[in-house]
Amino acid sequence: MKRISWIQRSLIVLFTLLLSGFSWASTPDIHWIKISATDKVQRTAIANTGITIEYVGEDHVTGIAKSAELEQLKSRFNVEVNFPMTVEMMDYPSDDSKFHNYDELTTALTTLANENPDIVRMKSIGQSHEGRDILVVRIGEESSDQSALPGVIFMGGHHAREHISVEMPLMLAQYLVREYRAGNDRIVNFVRHRDIHIIPIVNPDGAEHDISGGRYKMWRKNRKNNGDGSFGVDLNRNYGYEWGTGGSSTNKSSDTYMGEEPFSEPESRAIRDYVSEHDNITILLSYHTFSELILYPWGHSYDPIGDNSAYRVHDTMARRMAQWNRYTPQQSSDLYIASGDTTDWSFGRHGIISFTFELDPKNFWQGGFYPGEDKIDVVFNKNIEPALYLIENSENPYGVLQPTHMKFGLQSPLIQ
């Protein structure tokens, strides 16, 4: 379906509002706001209020706050309320039919596994609150002992409204199979000598809720019934490493609600158990949107990773990958403190080299969480090479620190 531009949509919204006499009857209780902040300490103070920061600029952040959070914010910070969000401002999911809802995703993964039983196996690693299977596809030649091979894991869809983060790992799985069948030497090599795990959606309940009723809801969390009228735990604040030590909320209605305890949620427990069972995994990438960033631990602390080699591996890989996708590479807490995320746990607990990508677009004005289906291919094309780079280097992540490692150009090999 032909998409209309953001400006066109905004004009339609304005026109609709004029006709309706500025009735905000259909306004959900969320506001797009801008708050002055010039450094990570100020940004952390803002994050600690429990709102979500979605974009970090030099002298401000932008994010989403509920009405109840606005007064508190205004008393402490310089807040500019850009506008209340209306459901009309968001696209209709029918305009975005290229995106996969849960059933379509399940069908796509099942088809991939059924048609390629020699290299793809699919299974459920657990169920969500509402009973949806959390699916993994594992790619590798069946003849090999996969668990003895270098392992790498990709996942998406922790946050409900971040729909492109589901498409990227799905397309990665499809790409690997397609190129293997086509005889692409590099990919054949990966499928033969790597153990590749792909979990496109960690939070299926949230994603289904976000598109239910034909309109996006700007939903972030899972769908746990908190028992007080509110729903949802922020799965990317629920992992059990330095959980609850900053940048997450104990308020159940907050978008960054950390849950009652570490791994209180079936979705985060499924990831915990699956990763823990596969100790050959050396690299993890968790896709999110948006902002165009490559983030690595720590998120819970301003300190860099204590093991200097591990720090340099993250930094080197992040900068290398940024040369392909043009994202900004940095330590997660350089933005603001956020504890209980996937990558602090996977590195802190298991020593896995771990990244979070905040995929396209760059900002809210380019579509934010809902940039339209045309963005899917753009995101994939920018991010396929970083994914292949991680698959390749899962054999020996620390090898990137070797001066002779730079085989992709840009930095000429040093003479030994």
Ligand SMILES: [Zn+2]
């Ligand atoms: Zn996210």
